Amino acid sequence: MKHIQTINKANLSATAKKGGCGKCQASCQSACKTSCTVGNQKCANEDNR
Amino acid sequence: MIHKFKAKDVNILLDVNSGGVHVIDDITYDMLDYVEPPFDAECPKDVKAKLSDRYSAEEIEETYKEIVELYNEKLLFSDDVYGDFAETKVESPIKAMCLHIAHDCNLRCKYCFASTGDFGTGRKLMPFSVGKQAIDFLLEKSVGRENLELDFFGGEPLMNWDVVKQIVEYARSKEEEYGKKFRFTITTNGMLLDDEKIDYINKEMSNVVLSIDGRKEVNDRMRVKVDGTGCYDRIVKNYKKLVEKRGDKEYYVRGTYTNYNLDFSEDVMHLYKQGFDQVSVEPVMEDESVEYAITEKDLDKIYAEYDKLVDKIANIKKNGGFINFFHFMIDLDQGPCVIKRLRGCGSGNEYVAITPDGDIYPCHQFVGHEEYKMGNLEEGTFNTDIKKEFAGCHVYSKPSCRDCWAKFYCSGGCNANNYIYNGDIHKAYELSCKIMRKRLECAILTKVCEQLDR
Numbered sequence: 001m002k003h004i005q006t007i008n009k010a011n012l013s014a015t016a017k018k019g020g021c022g023k024c025q026a027s028c029q030s031a032c033k034t035s036c037t038v039g040n041q042k043c044a045n046e047d048n049r
Numbered sequence: 050m051i052h053k054f055k056a057k058d059v060n061i062l063l064d065v066n067s068g069g070v071h072v073i074d075d076i077t078y079d080m081l082d083y084v085e086p087p088f089d090a091e092c093p094k095d096v097k098a099k100l101s102d103r104y105s106a107e108e109i110e111e112t113y114k115e116i117v118e119l120y121n122e123k124l125l126f127s128d129d130v131y132g133d134f135a136e137t138k139v140e141s142p143i144k145a146m147c148l149h150i151a152h153d154c155n156l157r158c159k160y161c162f163a164s165t166g167d168f169g170t171g172r173k174l175m176p177f178s179v180g181k182q183a184i185d186f187l188l189e190k191s192v193g194r195e196n197l198e199l200d201f202f203g204g205e206p207l208m209n210w211d212v213v214k215q216i217v218e219y220a221r222s223k224e225e226e227y228g229k230k231f232r233f234t235i236t237t238n239g240m241l242l243d244d245e246k247i248d249y250i251n252k253e254m255s256n257v258v259l260s261i262d263g264r265k266e267v268n269d270r271m272r273v274k275v276d277g278t279g280c281y282d283r284i285v286k287n288y289k290k291l292v293e294k295r296g297d298k299e300y301y302v303r304g305t306y307t308n309y310n311l312d313f314s315e316d317v318m319h320l321y322k323q324g325f326d327q328v329s330v331e332p333v334m335e336d337e338s339v340e341y342a343i344t345e346k347d348l349d350k351i352y353a354e355y356d357k358l359v360d361k362i363a364n365i366k367k368n369g370g371f372i373n374f375f376h377f378m379i380d381l382d383q384g385p386c387v388i389k390r391l392r393g394c395g396s397g398n399e400y401v402a403i404t405p406d407g408d409i410y411p412c413h414q415f416v417g418h419e420e421y422k423m424g425n426l427e428e429g430t431f432n433t434d435i436k437k438e439f440a441g442c443h444v445y446s447k448p449s450c451r452d453c454w455a456k457f458y459c460s461g462g463c464n465a466n467n468y469i470y471n472g473d474i475h476k477a478y479e480l481s482c483k484i485m486r487k488r489l490e491c492a493i494l495t496k497v498c499e500q501l502d503r
Contacts, residue, residue: 003077003112006124007497008381010068012390012457013123013130019386020134022141022194022399041385044196 021045051126052454053081056494057359059501063493065454067127070381071119072497076104076112086126088117135391135445140437144194145395146187147402147413150175150213151204156238156280159271160305160333160341166204168404168417174209175405180216182426183403188227200234201254202402202413207241217253236260236303238272239284247291255299259288262304263316263330270309271341289324301375304330307341311350314357321365321372329375332484334466348483355491363498379458379492390444393460397423397439411439414465421468439464442474449477455486 023044050065053073060078062071073081083096092113100109119125152173154166166172184199191197199220201213213235220231235250236258242250250257261284262268269279292300302325306313313330320328332351335342343351358374365372384390394400397411404416407426415421424430444450444461453459459482464474466481 001115001118003074003108004062004115004119005072006119007070007072007500008068009124010070010381011123012066012068012387013127015386016131016134016388020388022144023196024385024389025145025198041389042380043385 015043018045050129050452050454051081053078054490056356056490057498059494059497061490061493061497062125063454064125064127065457066129066131067124068381068384068457069119069124069127070493070497071125072501074112076100076108077116079103080109080112080116084113084116086120088113088120131387131391132445134388135443140440141395141399142192142194143187143190143399143401144196145198145200145400146183147200147202147400148175148180148183148206148216149203149402149404149413149416150180150201150206150216151208152405153208154203154205154238155208155240155274156205157273157275157277158238159273160307160335162334162414163204163416170404170417173405175212175403177212177215177219179403179405179407179426180212181219182407184216184220184223186403186409186426188223188229191229195228195230196232197229198232198234198400200236202236205238205240206235207237207246210241210246214249232256234258238280239287240274240280242284242287242291244290247287247294250291251295251298257291257295257300259284259291259300259302259325260304261285261288261302261320262306263310263313264319267310267316268304271305271307285323292325299327301327301329303375304328305333306330306343307333307335308343308347309341311347312354314354314361317358317374318361326371327373327375332481334470334478334481343480345480348480351484352487355487359491359495362495366499376488377492377495379489379496381493381496387457390457390460392440392443394463396464397421397442398436411435412465414463414469418468439474447475447477449479449482453477453482453486455482455489458489458492459485 024041052063052065054061060073062073079100083099092110097109116125152167152170187197206213217233224231232255233253234256235254238260262272265281268281272280274280302320304316310316317328317330332343337344362372362374400412402410402413402416409423409431410416411421421435423432423435442464444456447461450456450461462477462481466478467476468474470478
């Protein structure tokens with residue numbers, strides 16, 4: 001494409017089908033109030049990688 | 050829903066519901082102000098009219114077709130199909146716990162959320178009997194979850210060190226019987242770190258959070274001993290030793306920035322130069338009337354400071370160095386599933402905090418807020434209505450989150466923050482939201498620049 005460059009082929013809707021196993025980290029590392037993001041976590045389910 | 054922003058000569062476009070990230074040129078950036086589904090076969094006349102003073106007819110048509118192509122591939126203007134999951138995947142087993150090993154502290158940090166360590170309830174240490182009950186409670190409530198997390202917190206957990214070790218030993222002794230794997234973390238102010246504790250922490254703790262605010266004068270203004278003097282010299286020495294011996298295991302040095310150090314990128318760089326390459330700094334959350342509190346009028350400076358951090362970090366990497374800034378970590382390709390993203394930290398549902406008296410709360414920030422006390426281990430009580438309330442607290446139950454482009458990265462922010470400032474766990478605290486959105490833009494920008502090698 002000339003005007004748009006796609007950086008990633010993320011497809012969040014696909015993760016809904018296999019998701020919700022609960023293996024990933026829950027806490028915010030108990031160190032903070034405002035850094036409760038999941039943007040930096042990894043899926044811990046090896047089957048989903 | 051889309052979000053577009055300009056930074057460092059790059060135009061970035063995020064498609065919220067797919068997670069797709071695109072780099073776009075100026076004409077696409079401008080056109081996106083005027084178009085949305087449903088799309089026509091050709092660019093509508095009114096859109097052409099709005100752009101024809103700046104761009105050629107050919108470019109306009111080309112760009113429109115590319116937007117439509119991405120839409121058809123479900124990478125742009127993709128649908129929000131997640132509302133149902135928010136309702137159906139509501140309750141989960143408890144799988145993480147924060148133990149307040151000590152409601153006491155050997156520092157008197159001025160911004161302490163725990164009223165300098167005792168949460169206003171009197172200084173006390175958690176007896177091993179309560180720690181044991183907490184582990185048993187977690188084992189019982191975690192059916193279906195193999196990985197369990199235990200955070201040693203406080204106050205200052207090192208003040209009750211023997212109990213920390215006893216709890217670790219007890220938890221480990223139950224792993225095989227229950228088919229569990231414990232992952233321990235500890236947060237410390239560093240004052241009591243000696244060789245024995247350092248070696249034990251490096252052996253048993255998967256992650257350790259080392260509290261320090263940055264430059265000495267910044268740190269020592271807020272993080273003071275009982276006699277009012279600063280703690281920097283002692284803790285920096287201890288932290289260096291711990292990190293040197295830690296190898297590849299995770300850790301963070303973690304600081305709090307206030308109105309007194311809005312130039313906090315200097316503190317991040319200071320910590321990096323001390324040899325710490327895993328750094329997090331967070332804004333203090335405090336009532337606006339307090340002198341060091343961060344308020345709306347500080348936002349422009351804060352935004353500029355995160356921009357400076359992006360550049361400073363890029364420079365470090367360009368020169369072959371390495372630094373991991375916590376809030377700029379983002380995974381654009383994998384990351385957690387959307388189910389996880391609906392809810393974030395899991396407080397009150399998957400994660401609870403336990404006080405030295407065995408009281409159960411949704412997380413450490415709720416301790417002392419009696420209306421959210423969930424029960425007590427000794428009494429054997431546990432309020433599942435509160436658990437359900439937290440399970441139902443997600444980006445679709447929070448009105449301002451539903452329409453926010455950052456929702457699947459932020460996951461609704463901090464429920465405690467929402468409660469403390471807005472009186473309702475479903476009401477996002479806008480000041481936090483603004484800082485969060487800026488940080489996310491910086492994180493996405495950093496990732497994009499890395500991939501484009503800029």
